[in-house]
Amino acid sequence: MAFFSPLKLADVLPAVRRLLKESKFKEAASLLKKARKKNLFAAELSLLSSQVHAGLGDREAQYAALRHFMTEHPNDVLHHLKVIHFLMQEGDDETAQVFLNEIKCRFPLSGFTHQSQAQLHCRQHEYELAAAALLQKQEVKMLDDGDAKLIRLIRKGVAGKPETNALQLLAHPHVRHILLRYAYERFESLGGDCEFGFHQRRHGREPLSLFRWAGMPREKMIELFKNQLQDFASEDTAALKPNAPNLEDGDSLEYYFHDRKYEFYSHTNATKKNVDFSHTEADILASITPHFTMLTRKLQDDLAEAEKAFLYKSRQNLSTAECIELHDAMCTLGNNKLLIVQLKQEGPADQADPTDPTDQADQADQAVLEIIRPNLLVGRVSAWWGGGVSEYTHPVTKEWDALIEQAYQHFLTHYPDMEVV
Amino acid sequence: MNPAVSMNISQGVLEVFRQTFHNPSLIIAANMVNGDLPGWDSFKNVEILLACEAAFGIRFRSKEIDLIRSVGDLMMMCQTKWDALAPHR
Numbered sequence: 163m164a165f166f167s168p169l170k171l172a173d174v175l176p177a178v179r180r181l182l183k184e185s186k187f188k189e190a191a192s193l194l195k196k197a198r199k200k201n202l203f204a205a206e207l208s209l210l211s212s213q214v215h216a217g218l219g220d221r222e223a224q225y226a227a228l229r230h231f232m233t234e235h236p237n238d239v240l241h242h243l244k245v246i247h248f249l250m251q252e253g254d255d256e257t258a259q260v261f262l263n264e265i266k267c268r269f270p271l272s273g274f275t276h277q278s279q280a281q282l283h284c285r286q287h288e289y290e291l292a293a294a295a296l297l298q299k300q301e302v303k304m305l306d307d308g309d310a311k312l313i314r315l316i317r318k319g320v321a322g323k324p325e326t327n328a329l330q331l332l333a334h335p336h337v338r339h340i341l342l343r344y345a346y347e348r349f350e351s352l353g354g355d356c357e358f359g360f361h362q363r364r365h366g367r368e369p370l371s372l373f374r375w376a377g378m379p380r381e382k383m384i385e386l387f388k389n390q391l392q393d394f395a396s397e398d399t400a401a402l403k404p405n406a407p408n409l410e411d412g413d414s415l416e417y418y419f420h421d422r423k424y425e426f427y428s429h430t431n432a433t434k435k436n437v438d439f440s441h442t443e444a445d446i447l448a449s450i451t452p453h454f455t456m457l458t459r460k461l462q463d464d465l466a467e468a469e470k471a472f473l474y475k476s477r478q479n480l481s482t483a484e485c486i487e488l489h490d491a492m493c494t495l496g497n498n499k500l501l502i503v504q505l506k507q508e509g510p511a512d513q514a515d516p517t518d519p520t521d522q523a524d525q526a527d528q529a530v531l532e533i534i535r536p537n538l539l540v541g542r543v544s545a546w547w548g549g550g551v552s553e554y555t556h557p558v559t560k561e562w563d564a565l566i567e568q569a570y571q572h573f574l575t576h577y578p579d580m581e582v583v
Numbered sequence: 584m585n586p587a588v589s590m591n592i593s594q595g596v597l598e599v600f601r602q603t604f605h606n607p608s609l610i611i612a613a614n615m616v617n618g619d620l621p622g623w624d625s626f627k628n629v630e631i632l633l634a635c636e637a638a639f640g641i642r643f644r645s646k647e648i649d650l651i652r653s654v655g656d657l658m659m660m661c662q663t664k665w666d667a668l669a670p671h672r
Contacts, residue, residue: 314631348648349672368617368624368625369625369649370625370628370629370632370648374625375625394652430626431624431626436622452633453626453629455629456629456632457629458635459645460645460648461645463644463645464645464648467645467646
């Protein structure tokens with residue numbers, strides 16, 4: 163017989179949770195009392211204790227337990243806000259609002275409190291109030307990507323009937339940038355070349371995708387989709403291709419990954435700086451191939467889920483029939499959305515001079531979007547952009563932003579699933 | 584680190600980073616993102632994900648990969664997937 167029952171925190175926490183789940187509040191309260199007597203303490207116990215008191219209908223004790231939790235880190239706003247998120251998780255928005263009002267008074271200059279307020283309003287479908295909370299956040303601390311989900315919820319919630327606050331919020335330049343960054347992320351490159359990858363980088367996005375730094379002929383891509391990506395990057399088809407006859411010539415020389423069957427080429431970052439070139443090509447290939455296997459798997463998921471939109475850049479302007487042929491092939495894997503980007507005019511504009519303002523001034527923001535199908539668009543820009551460090555202010559970047567914004571809005575109208583909220 | 588992430592996972596992810604960046608004394612933090620370490624680019628990200636899959640016996644889906652933006656997100660994702668596998672271990 164044990165003299166003292168060895169009550170451990172690791173046992174108490176799951177036991178209380180289980181009792182709460184079974185609505186055995188009295189038993190849970192008794193166990194918590196025992197734990198306190200044994201001097202077992204964890205912030206989480208206070209939260210569980212608040213749940214127990216709420217279950218027993220003792221609001222005063224519930225509030226006391228929550229305040230006890232907050233006193234553990236009295237100057238940490240994020241710790242205080244854990245109470246709000248805990249209460250929201252429990253579905254107790256009313257108590258959450260009571261505590262949030264107190265926290266806002268305690269931390270008047272924190273942006274996080276306004277963000278939590280907006281979240282609470284969104285839960286109650288009070289989108290105008292949520293917009294007001296985010297505008298308050300903008301006043302004390304800049305809106306950022308952490309607010310993107312709330313902004314999208316508000317935009318969706320007020321669709322077609324935004325009032326003062328929502329109008330003001332959605333028109334804010336920061337909000338436009340946040341939404342644009344999100345839009346760039348919801349497009350996945352199908353290559354052509356690396357330009358779209360650089361545009362995503364320009365917006366601080368580095369998504370992983372097979373074609374972001376790669377390309378293959380359009381007819382081969384059609385074949386790849388029709389074959390359901392079979393045999394791609396397999397042992398029989400994978401190879402390395404140096405981008406110059408002699409890789410010893412410079413640090414920037416690189417081994418490309420090459421799929422012989424589909425004529426696919428991709429950057430690998432396997433340069434002299436990153437890879438020991440004394441290894442055999444077979445060894446280097448063996449270390450690189452799993453990357454492409456994973457990215458192929460990822461593409462397969464994305465095509466099957468069909469939530470994102472794909473973007474294919476074509477240096478050669480395609481006919482409508484050619485665009486449809488590529489789209490049809492993609493749709494054998496899922497009901498996919500495609501934006502094909504090409505030039506307004508083939509020819510000299512292909513290499514527009516970024517240093518000549520007269521060449522570019524009247525073209526900014528002038529992207530052209532043509533709807534072939536609800537899920538197939540052709541966008542046109544006036545020049546290609548190389549993505550070089552010195553080119554980040556190239557005027558054509560504005561055209562791309564306008565294009566992505568318009569195409570995203572178009573797809574969103576027809577396919578609301580494109581926006582993950 | 585996030586208390587929801589177990590010691591095993593955070594230590595495992597740290598090991599993955601140390602091996603991937605060939606630096607046995609590397610220190611990582613939950614808020615670190617792509618570019619915060621020399622040589623940390625999108626190619627390295629694939630390497631890190633593959634190494635985590637091997638280390639924890641998990642497999643990431645595309646949507647899960649898209650949600651990972653920081654070391655903390657990666658740890659949380661590994662933890663979630665590790666926990667989901669618990670009944671099968």
